[in-house]
Amino acid sequence: MxxxxxxxxxxxxxxxxxxxxxxxxxxxxxxxxxxxxxxxxxxTPVELLLAAIGGCTAADVDVATGRHAEPTEFTLSVTGNKVSDELGNRMTDLQVTFHVSFPPGDGGDRARTILPRAVKTSHERLCTVSRTIETGTPVQTVVADGAASD
Missing domain, CATH: 2.20.25 (N-terminal domain of TfIIb)
Structure with missing residues (x-):
C-alpha cells in the first residue's frame, strides 16, 4: 500500500x-x-452507510453519463433491512434504485444507452463502498493504548 x-x-x-x-x-x-x-x-450511522453506498455509485454513474448530457432527474433510493440474529446486528437486502432521466437529443440518447452499463460497472468494479461491503472486509478495533478490543 x-x-x-x-x-x-x-x-x-x-x-x-x-x-x-x-x-x-x-x-x-x-x-x-x-x-x-x-x-x-x-x-444515524446506518443511514450514513446507506448514504455512502448511494453516494459512491451515484458519483460513478454521474461521471459516466454526465459526459453526454446533463440529467433532468437524478435521484436514487437506498434501502435495506436492519436485523438482529445469531450473527449480531447487521443490514440485509441492500438495494440501490436509480431514477435518472435525460433530455431528448443525441447526448441524452447516449446517456440513456450507457446508464445501465454505468450502474453495473459501478456496482461490480468502481464503487469502493459497496465493493467493500460485498467482499466482506474485516474491521479491527483498537483502544488508544494499543490493546485490541473484543
Missing amino acids: TDDSLRSVGVERTGPGSFTATNARGGTVRFGTGSGPDGGTEF
Missing part, C-alpha cells in the same frame, strides 16, 4: 448520542443515535 491509499476520518462525541465526523480536508458531518439533542433529526 502507498501513503496515498490511506483514507481516514476523525469522530468526536459532541453530546449524549451525538457525534461529528471530520475529514482531512476539514469537512464535517453530524450524526447520532437518533435520540440526541437534535431530537432524532440527525443521520
Whole structure:
C-alpha cells in the first residue's frame, strides 16, 4: 500500500448520542443515535452507510453519463433491512434504485444507452463502498493504548 491509499476520518462525541465526523480536508458531518439533542433529526450511522453506498455509485454513474448530457432527474433510493440474529446486528437486502432521466437529443440518447452499463460497472468494479461491503472486509478495533478490543 502507498501513503496515498490511506483514507481516514476523525469522530468526536459532541453530546449524549451525538457525534461529528471530520475529514482531512476539514469537512464535517453530524450524526447520532437518533435520540440526541437534535431530537432524532440527525443521520444515524446506518443511514450514513446507506448514504455512502448511494453516494459512491451515484458519483460513478454521474461521471459516466454526465459526459453526454446533463440529467433532468437524478435521484436514487437506498434501502435495506436492519436485523438482529445469531450473527449480531447487521443490514440485509441492500438495494440501490436509480431514477435518472435525460433530455431528448443525441447526448441524452447516449446517456440513456450507457446508464445501465454505468450502474453495473459501478456496482461490480468502481464503487469502493459497496465493493467493500460485498467482499466482506474485516474491521479491527483498537483502544488508544494499543490493546485490541473484543
